[in-house]
Amino acid sequence: MATVRICICGDESVGKSSLLTSLVKDTFVTAKIQSVLPPITLPPTLGTPENVTTTIVDTSALPQDRDSLRKELRKCNVILLVYSDHYSYERVALFWMPHFRSLGVNVPVVLCCNKSDLSPAMSTAKVIEDEMLPVMAEFKEIDSCIRTSAREHHNINEVFFLCQKAVTHPIAPIYDAKEGALKPAAVAALKRVFYLCDKDQDGVLNDKEVHEFQMKCFEKPLSDDDLANIKRSIRRPQETADGTIEVEKLRDGIDVDGFIQLNKMFAEKGRHETIWIILRKFHYSDSLSLKDNFLHPKFDVPAYASAELSPAGYRFFVDLFLLHDKDNDGGLNDSELAALFAPTPGLPSSWIENSFPNCTVRNEAGYITLQGWLAQWSMTTFSEPKTTLEYLAYLGFESSDTKPTTTSALKLTKPRKRRTKPGARVERTVFLCYVLGAPGSGKSSLLNAFLARPFNPTYHPTIQPQTAVNAVELSEGGKQCYLILSELGELEPAILDNPAKLDACDLLCYVYDSSDPDSFTHILDTRAKYPALAALPAVYAALKADRDRAVQRTELQPDVYCEGLRMSKPLHVSVNWKSIAEFFVHLAECATFPAQAFPKASEEEEKAALQGTAVYLGVGATVAVAAAFAWVWKRNLLSAGSNGAGGT
Incomplete structure (x- = not known):
């Protein structure tokens, strides 16, 4: 928050303007001052919490000024509500707090009992107990209370600091004064903080972890005496076997319950800014959720x-x-x-x-x-x-x-190019492969084999997409990559029709049941239905190779079909063979070197490519020779000119 806007409210003659002038002048002003002072802005250099700029707005309680008061209340971040005698105190509960609610103003309120110098015999503790606490119990909007005196310059800086703190370090989100406990969201956030600080995950913050926590949050060391006092303050009574109550012995560290208890003590003592410093250091927002950025x-x-x-x-x-x-x-x-x-x-x-x-x-x-x-x-x-x-x-x-x-x-990773030169490598270590094939062709068993799961002969049709991911070690250099095999299930048509899904795919694995004569037809139908698949590198595999091979009821047999595409013939594999691991290595290598999974160029295309390369090299050489000749000629010309000038 860049600015905290404080609105000073209260009945006439309670000392609102005197509080403000006493803050600015750092002393009580005896001269008559105007009834409503203009807004005052305090720069963050004056020690404001969270290094914020503070704007303080004085207001009038007169009926004719209610419209101006309403506007200021709706613009403020915190209200400083001032009273000074019994009448103005009664008006806090009877008029002011209900008035704030009627305007829909939902900001913290700091209750201030001013002119304490007029009743010196009355202790601050009694004022708080008899006057302030009952009102605070009735109106939860009241964040804190304080007793001040503008004449004696008593608690002037403190009252405005409380207003700033009510905005920058609000108590309401973290502590329930009625229940006397931290709120569940605050407890959950502090438990996460404890988890992150418990580096060895033994359930206890040892002395080293406590010191690291202290430096991270407050950037200053914690003395051994302070640490001992903290441990002593969170000791809990325990009931022994004979029914007597003993104080828990000091542990080697602070457990999560002790950590929560310590922060509860901070809230009870009005040091809730300490809790906020901790939470914000761990990137929590005012709503006790981690910041979106x-x-x-x-x-x-x-x-x-x-x-x-x-x-x-x-x-x-x-x-x-x-x-x-x-x-x-x-x-x-x-x-x-x-x-x-x-x-x-x-x-x-x-x-x-x-x-x-x-x-x-x-x-x-x-x-x-x-x-x-x-x-x-x-x-x-x-x-x-x-x-x-x-x-x-x-x-x-x-x-x-x-x-x-x-x-x-x-x-x-570098942007991928689909058709790369032979031997060109895709600089990635994670690859996505869609496994396509007819129902019952063995796609699910292939995924299970990829994860070293035992073969299950019972057929279960795949409805939802299934995925298997595992590390694969390439043959060349032993480099490891991760291969994601995805069986698309009933979403196959939607995925294959989606250009974004196809762009994410690195490799297609077409599989068919080599023992089922109708299995290969599905691959032909799929490629005909989705022409965009031709732009992706592909591997063909005949699964269930441990069974008797069947002739496919297609115009072209799989081997002939692949030869027509100028691609490698289908690999015959079985999930029951130990060599199945080599098939996954082959898939990973085809994703890494996609040229080997694309149709091979014909002799005419290779010849044209070589001729194009030769022409390119020839043109390049000619340009290089011409540039060199021009450079030598220019150099000789300059040299001749220089010699002529010297002769003159």
Whole structure:
């Protein structure tokens, strides 16, 4: 917030203008002042919280000035309501607070008892207890209360600081004074803060973690005595076996309940700005939600490019997995996964749609492995980079850059070109492959084999799209990439008709049941129905090769059809063969080097390409020779001119 606008209200002669002049002049003004002062703006250099500019507006309570009062009330961020005697005090509950409500003004109110010098015998504690607390209990809009004296310059700076703080550090969103407890949203936010600060995830903030938390939030160290006092203040009584009550012994650290209790104490003592400093350091907004620009930073993916995890992103997710694998069994069980996603809204919706963790690598117990975990995030980043950025924010990714952004965990690939020269490589490590084929051709079994799942002979038709993602090691150089196999189910027509979906695809895998004579027809019909598929690299595969081979009821057999396209013949594979792993490597290599999955050029095309290259090289050489000749001629000319000038 750039500006805090304070509106001073109250009956006539309660000292509204005197409070304002006492603030500006830093002393009480004895001379007569005008009844309503003009607005005053205080620059942020005067020590205002959150470094904001403050505008203070004086108002009149006279009936003829009600229209002006109404306008000012609707423009303000906080109301300073002043009273000074019994009559003006009664008017707080009978007129002023109901009047604010009738105008629909929903801003915090600071209640001020002015002219305390006129009743010195009355203690501030008694005034608060007898006058202010009953009104505060009746009207929740009242944020705080204070007793002042303009004549004695008592609490003048403090009352306006309270007004500023009511806006910049509001108590209402975080603390329920009636219940005497932090509000659920504040508790949830503070639990996430605790989770992120508990670096070793042992459920306790040890001394080192507390000191790191202190430096991150307040940028000043915490002394050992202060830390001991904090621990002592949050000790809780415990009932022993014999029924006696003992104070809990000091622990080695602060657990989550103690952390919440500590912040509750801050709120009870009026130090709620401390809670706000903590929450804002962890990117919370005034509504106790993470700031949108932190959850969704600007990150645009150009056409034909894609997003991938950077080394920093992979390192973060590896560390996160290892930190939560408490039993060191190489997989995240349900409780470990729940603990990991505790500071987030839960699993991403796309994960649920893809039946996570069935869509990636699991161990024998059915729990996601580190390989599957990284593959899952690689797929999410490829298809939904904004989801990855959002969860990086929730999970506490910290950039090494000066700016607190999550985008350094991602990187952009170069825009892809479909028809590349032989041997040209696509500089990406995550590839999407659509698996197309007739129902019952073995697409689902192929996806299961990709994830090393046992073969299930029972046929289940695929309704919703299914996805499998896994790491594949390429033959050349042992480089690893991630391959996403997608079976489209009943959404196949809609997806193949969608240009954006086809642009995202790196490779098509046409499969047919080599034992079913009617299976290959589906591929021919699909290619005829969707001509745009011809622009994508493709691999043909005859599945169920462990069964007797059937002659396809098509005009051209698959081998002849592929030869007519000048493409490689279908690969005969079976999910029951160990060599099926080599097929997935082949798919990954075709995505990496797409030229080998496009129709081969004819002899005439190759000859024309060579001739074109020769002509290009010849023209280039001629231009180079001409440029060199011109440069030498010009140099000789300049040299001759220089010699002639010297002779003269």
